[in-house]
Amino acid sequence: MTLAVAGSEAATTAAVGQPLSFDQAILFAEFEGDDGALSEMRWTAEYPHDQLIHRVPRLRMDRANAAKCAEVTAQLEADGIRVVASDGDFVSLHRLIDAAAAAGVRPELDPEAHAAACPGHAVYVKVFPWADEATITPVCTTQNAHQPLSSYGHGTDEYAVPTTGE
Ligand SMILES: [Zn+2]
Structure with a gap:
C-alpha cells in the first residue's frame, strides 16, 4: 500500500498547502482517476479528518453504482x-x-x-x-x-x- 500511495498522483497532489495524513493519502490513492470524487475529497480534506472518513463510503457507493450502470448499459447496447x-x-x-x-x-x-x-x-x-x-x-x-x-x-x-x- 505504501508503494501505491507513493506512486499515486492523486495522493501526492491532493491538497495544496496542507499535508495529508497517511490514512488520507491512502483514500486519495483509492480514487485515483476519479476526478469527481477527488475534487470532493480535496475540499472535504480541508475539514477535520473524520469528515473525509465519513464521506468515503458514499463515494465508494457512487463508484460502485457507476460501474454497475456501465455494466448494465453495455449489456443493453450489446442487445441492440x-x-x-x-x-x-x-x-x-x-x-x-x-x-x-x-x-x-x-x-x-x-x-x-x-x-x-x-x-x-x-x-x-x-x-x-x-x-x-x-x-x-x-x-x-x-x-x-x-x-x-x-x-x-x-x-x-x-x-x-x-x-x-x-
Ligand atoms: Zn416515441
Whole structure:
C-alpha cells in the first residue's frame, strides 16, 4: 500500500498547502482517476479528518453504482438497445401518450410497441443510492411525436389524472 500511495498522483497532489495524513493519502490513492470524487475529497480534506472518513463510503457507493450502470448499459447496447445519457434530451414514456388531450380514452404508451414503432425509443439506466439493481426506464428522444400525458405541459406530474375534456 505504501508503494501505491507513493506512486499515486492523486495522493501526492491532493491538497495544496496542507499535508495529508497517511490514512488520507491512502483514500486519495483509492480514487485515483476519479476526478469527481477527488475534487470532493480535496475540499472535504480541508475539514477535520473524520469528515473525509465519513464521506468515503458514499463515494465508494457512487463508484460502485457507476460501474454497475456501465455494466448494465453495455449489456443493453450489446442487445441492440439504445441507452441515453443522464443529460440527454428525453422524456420518460410514463409522461407521454399518443391520444390528444381531448380524447376520452388515453392509454399509456406500451414500451414494447413504442420500441417497435418509434425511432426515438431508448432506455435510461440509473442505479439509485442503496439500490442493488439498476433501474431501466423506457424513454423517448423524439417526444414531439407524442403528446404529454399531463395537459399542463411537459408532464411535470406523472401521476396526473388524464383529462377527459369538459
Ligand atoms: Zn416515441
